[in-house]
Amino acid sequence: MTETAAAPGTPAAPPESAPPELPMTRTCPYHPPKEYEDLRARGSVTRVRQFDGRPVWAVTGHAETRELMSHPAMSVNRFHPNFPMPIPALTQLQTPRSAAIGALIRTDPPEHTKQRRDILPSFTLKKIAGIKPEIEKTAARLADDMVAAGDSADLLDVYVKPLVAMVLSQLLGIPYEDRDHFEDLTYRRFDPEQVVDAMADLTDYLDRLLVAKETEPGEGLLDDLVTQVKAGTLDREELVRYALVLVIAGQETTANTIALGVLTLLEHPEQLAELRADSGLWRNAVEELLRFLSLTGGLSRVSTADVEVGGVTIREGDGIIFLNPAANRDEAQFERPNELDIHRNVRNHLSFGFGIHQCIGQNLARVELDVALRTLFDRVPDLRLDRPVDEIEVKQGLVFGLAELPVAW
Numbered sequence: 496m497t498e499t500a501a502a503p504g505t506p507a508a509p510p511e512s513a514p515p516e517l518p519m520t521r522t523c524p525y526h527p528p529k530e531y532e533d534l535r536a537r538g539s540v541t542r543v544r545q546f547d548g549r550p551v552w553a554v555t556g557h558a559e560t561r562e563l564m565s566h567p568a569m570s571v572n573r574f575h576p577n578f579p580m581p582i583p584a585l586t587q588l589q590t591p592r593s594a595a596i597g598a599l600i601r602t603d604p605p606e607h608t609k610q611r612r613d614i615l616p617s618f619t620l621k622k623i624a625g626i627k628p629e630i631e632k633t634a635a636r637l638a639d640d641m642v643a644a645g646d647s648a649d650l651l652d653v654y655v656k657p658l659v660a661m662v663l664s665q666l667l668g669i670p671y672e673d674r675d676h677f678e679d680l681t682y683r684r685f686d687p688e689q690v691v692d693a694m695a696d697l698t699d700y701l702d703r704l705l706v707a708k709e710t711e712p713g714e715g716l717l718d719d720l721v722t723q724v725k726a727g728t729l730d731r732e733e734l735v736r737y738a739l740v741l742v743i744a745g746q747e748t749t750a751n752t753i754a755l756g757v758l759t760l761l762e763h764p765e766q767l768a769e770l771r772a773d774s775g776l777w778r779n780a781v782e783e784l785l786r787f788l789s790l791t792g793g794l795s796r797v798s799t800a801d802v803e804v805g806g807v808t809i810r811e812g813d814g815i816i817f818l819n820p821a822a823n824r825d826e827a828q829f830e831r832p833n834e835l836d837i838h839r840n841v842r843n844h845l846s847f848g849f850g851i852h853q854c855i856g857q858n859l860a861r862v863e864l865d866v867a868l869r870t871l872f873d874r875v876p877d878l879r880l881d882r883p884v885d886e887i888e889v890k891q892g893l894v895f896g897l898a899e900l901p902v903a904w
């Protein structure tokens with residue numbers, strides 16, 4: 496990794512202290528790690544070290560994130576020797592056995608462009624509006640069952656995870672009864688030893704499911720795509736890769752945002768009261784929660800060319816890690832960024848990424864968040880945390896989340 500030399504005649508910069516190390520940990524569940532502020536003070540694009548000591552660029556500025564994430568030199572080729580690994584578990588992605596994860600999020604154009612074109616029609620606003628009533632029914636049933644069963648529960652187990660899994664099952668056309676195959680992989684603590692095995696198990700399962708669908712098609716995104724396999728325009732292995740990436744990308748992110756959204760609103764009772772009084776506020780509140788919580792830190796790229804950005808030169812072959820939770824708290828973009836404000840103009844947050852890999856499931860995620868939160872707070876008016884926030888177990892990692900959400904009513 497190289498850094499731009501000082502221009503001739505400019506005074507030499509003071510010797511730099513050792514670059515900070517990633518990953519950094521959150522101490523409050525709804526705020527990014529405090530050290531992200533120190534990183535931005537060093538520069539919106541600055542050098543850090545990965546856990547294994549390798550140098551890498553960290554991007555914390557909002558404008559620089561948009562500029563770089565949409566730059567054609569940003570590659571997601573995880574087999575490049577400098578591809579960043581924000582957490583140790585991700586090194587598993589570089590083993591040949593993990594090739595199955597090689598769709599969308601891990602492919603560059605032109606392969607990526609073709610894959611995106613295959614999947615995008617299933618995530619249009621119209622398609623998602625079509626399944627919204629079903630999501631509403633499911634959420635209402637789960638909330639009512641929860642209340643009928645007692646006066647306290649782990650909200651993750653009884654409401655959030657089942658809701659997200661049911662929606663995904665319905666969308667993709669995967670039987671909900673088979674959720675063990677995908678829940679395990681999505682919510683397991685990322686243990687580097689186990690993750691590849693879990694991925695292999697899910698790949699086998701999806702492969703068997705798709706073979707069965709070829710003779711007995713159902714109704715779902717995978718069933719639609721199976722018709723392309725039969726027509727010879729898509730091969731089954733590729734379809735398995737699509738299914739795998741959708742199952743993995745679509746659950747933990749959504750479930751953790753819902754769970755943390757509940758916790759955050761319970762900790763901001765005045766804004767929750769406003770939402771209960773005026774349901775027209777939910778739409779913007781969901782966007783603000785997405786910005787405020789932004790759970791996916793550490794989006795990795797490797798540069799295929801020299802790129803000037805934020806006063807530095809990123810050289811061809813350098814690794815880059817985008818810390819979008821930091822970019823979403825950039826004062827240059829958002830006033831009072833560390834405050835939750837359901838009324839703020841929150842367009843342009845970066846919680847779904849930016850550029851060609853921007854989240855394909857964002858229309859669905861928005862509807863799920865809106866329905867899940869609105870339904871819960873409507874149907875369970877006395878909902879409260881059953882333990883102080885600082886005693887609730889959290890999960891650090893590539894997608895930050897809660898390990899539990901003890902609530903009572």
Ligand code: HEM
Binds near residue numbers: 740741746749847
């Ligand atoms: C609150 C929920 C969600 C959040 C915060 C989220 C966040 C993200 C982010 C940040 C990216 C960009 C990754 C990168 O640039 O490296 C992404 C991509 C992606 N997301 Fe989501 N996501 C969510 C929900 C979903 C859902 C519900 C689905 C599908 C069922 C989904 C499927 C995908 C896929 C397939 C990609 C890769 C797109 C590509 O590479 O072209 N996500 N998501």
